[in-house]
Amino acid sequence: MTLAEQDASPAGGRSNDARECALLVRIAGRDSAAMKELYLLYHRRLARFLMRLTTRYDLAEEIINDTFWVVWQHAGDFRGASRVSTWILGIAYRRGLKTLRYAGPPPVDIEVETEPAADEPARQEELNEWLDVALRRLPLEQRTAIELAYHLGHSCEEIASIMQCPVNTVKTRMFHARRKLKTLLTTLAGPD
Amino acid sequence: MKLRSKRSALHSRAEQLIPWLVNGSIPAEADPALREHIAACAQCLEDYDEQLRVRAAMRAEGPLVFAAESSYQKLLARIQNPDAGREPRASAAGPDLLPVTNPVRRAPPVVRWLAAAVIVQAFAIGVGAWMWHSSSGASSARYVTLTSASPSYESGPRVRVLFRTELSVGGLQTLLQGAGAHIIDGPADGDVYTLGFAPPAASSAVLAQRMAALRANPAVLFAEPVQNGVR
Numbered sequence: 001m002t003l004a005e006q007d008a009s010p011a012g013g014r015s016n017d018a019r020e021c022a023l024l025v026r027i028a029g030r031d032s033a034a035m036k037e038l039y040l041l042y043h044r045r046l047a048r049f050l051m052r053l054t055t056r057y058d059l060a061e062e063i064i065n066d067t068f069w070v071v072w073q074h075a076g077d078f079r080g081a082s083r084v085s086t087w088i089l090g091i092a093y094r095r096g097l098k099t100l101r102y103a104g105p106p107p108v109d110i111e112v113e114t115e116p117a118a119d120e121p122a123r124q125e126e127l128n129e130w131l132d133v134a135l136r137r138l139p140l141e142q143r144t145a146i147e148l149a150y151h152l153g154h155s156c157e158e159i160a161s162i163m164q165c166p167v168n169t170v171k172t173r174m175f176h177a178r179r180k181l182k183t184l185l186t187t188l189a190g191p192d
Numbered sequence: 193m194k195l196r197s198k199r200s201a202l203h204s205r206a207e208q209l210i211p212w213l214v215n216g217s218i219p220a221e222a223d224p225a226l227r228e229h230i231a232a233c234a235q236c237l238e239d240y241d242e243q244l245r246v247r248a249a250m251r252a253e254g255p256l257v258f259a260a261e262s263s264y265q266k267l268l269a270r271i272q273n274p275d276a277g278r279e280p281r282a283s284a285a286g287p288d289l290l291p292v293t294n295p296v297r298r299a300p301p302v303v304r305w306l307a308a309a310v311i312v313q314a315f316a317i318g319v320g321a322w323m324w325h326s327s328s329g330a331s332s333a334r335y336v337t338l339t340s341a342s343p344s345y346e347s348g349p350r351v352r353v354l355f356r357t358e359l360s361v362g363g364l365q366t367l368l369q370g371a372g373a374h375i376i377d378g379p380a381d382g383d384v385y386t387l388g389f390a391p392p393a394a395s396s397a398v399l400a401q402r403m404a405a406l407r408a409n410p411a412v413l414f415a416e417p418v419q420n421g422v423r
C-alpha cells in the first residue's frame with residue numbers, strides 16, 4: 001500500500017455540507033420534510049456512533065431523537081461556525097453523555113470469549129471481529145475520539161469542537177487509543 | 193547529527209499526525225516531507241498501514257439494521273405534539289443547545305450559508321426533487337424558503353442585497369419571510385445576493401413597501417432594485 005492509494009475522504013465534505021446547510025435553513029422554517037431528510041441522512045451514522053460511545057444498544061434511538069429534537073428547535077441558531085455534521089455530532093455526543101449519566105452502567109457487561117488465533121497474519125475479517133471487543137475496553141473519551149476520526153472521518157479540530165476539549169487533548173486521546181488498541185488487538189488475536 | 197535530529201523531529205511529528213493522514217483530514221498533497229519520511233521509515237510505515245486497516249475495520253458495515261423510519265415517526269409525533277406524554281428532558285439540555293464553535297477556525301460569514309443554499313437551489317430547479325412542502329395544515333399559511341423557487345420569481349422585480357455577516361439562518365429565514373423575498377442568485381461582487389419577490393409584487397406600491405421592509409432590517413447593509421435586464 002502506498003501513501004497515495006488510500007481512499008481517505010473526510011466524512012461529509014463541502015458539497016454534502018452545502019446540502020445539509022440548505023436543509024437546516026428549511027428546518028428553521030419549520031419544514032418537516034427537510035427534517036425527515038436530514039434525519040434519515042444521519043440516522044445510521046449516529047446510531048453506530050452512539051452505540052460505540054455508550055455500548056448500549058437500547059439507548060441509541062432515544063439519544064438520536066433527543067439530538068434531532070434539539071436540531072428542530074435550534075436550527076435557526078446555527079451560524080455556520082462549523083460543518084453541520086460537527087454541530088450535530090457535538091449535540092449527539094453531549095446528549096449521549098447525559099443519557100449515560102441517567103442510565104448508569106450497562107445491565108450486563110458483554111464479554112466476548114476470545115480464542116487464540118492461528119499462527120498467521122491477522123486478516124481484515126479477524127481484525128473487524130476483534131476491534132469491537134477491543135474498542136469496548138478503551139476509556140470512553142479515547143473510544144469516542146477514534147470513532148469520530150476513523151468511522152466518521154472528522155479532523156482533529158472538528159473532534160475538539162464536538163468533544164469540547166483542546167485540540168492537543170484530542171491528539172493525546174488518539175495517541176493513547178492507538179497504543180491501547182495495538183496492545184489489545186495483539187492480546188486478543190494471540191501472538192503472530 | 194543535524195540530519196538525525198531532523199529525522200527524529202519528522203518521526204515524532206509523523207507519530208502524532210498519522211491518524212489524520214489516514215482519515216484524509218490532512219490532504220494527500222500536504223506536507224510532502226512528512227509523507228516522504230513515512231514512506232522511508234519502517235516503523236512509521238507499519239503504523240500507517242495498521243491504522244489504515246483499523247480505519248477500514250471501523251468503517252466496515254456491521255450486521256445491524258437500523259429502523260430509521262420508525263424512529264423518525266416517534267420524533268415526528270414529538271414535533272407535532274411536543275407536550276404529549278414526555279418529560280421535559282430536552283429542555284434540560286442547557287448548553288447543549290448552543291451551536292458548537294470551533295476554537296481554531298474562525299466563524300465564516302453568513303455568505304457561506306447563502307452560497308450553500310443557492311447551490312442547492314440551483315440543483316433543485318434542475319431536478320425538481322427538492323420542492324418544498326409542508327406537512328402541517330393551518331399553521332403553515334405560507335413559508336418562503338430558499339428551496340422553493342417558483343418560476344414566477346424569474347420574471348418579477350429583483351433587488352440586490354448585502355447582508356450583515358452575523359446573520360443566522362433563522363434570522364435570514366425571518367427576514368426573507370417578512371419581506372416576501374426569495375434568493376435567486378449570488379453571491380457576486382463582494383457577496384451581493386439577488387432576491388426576487390413572492391407575488392404579488394408587480395405593482396410599484398407593493399414593491400416599494402417590500403424594499404422599505406428590507407432596508408429597515410438591521411441585518412441588511414444595503415438593498416437596491418435591479419434595473420430591467422441587468423443583474
Ligand SMILES: [Zn+2]
Pocket residue numbers: 202203204206229230233234235236237
Ligand atoms: Zn518514522
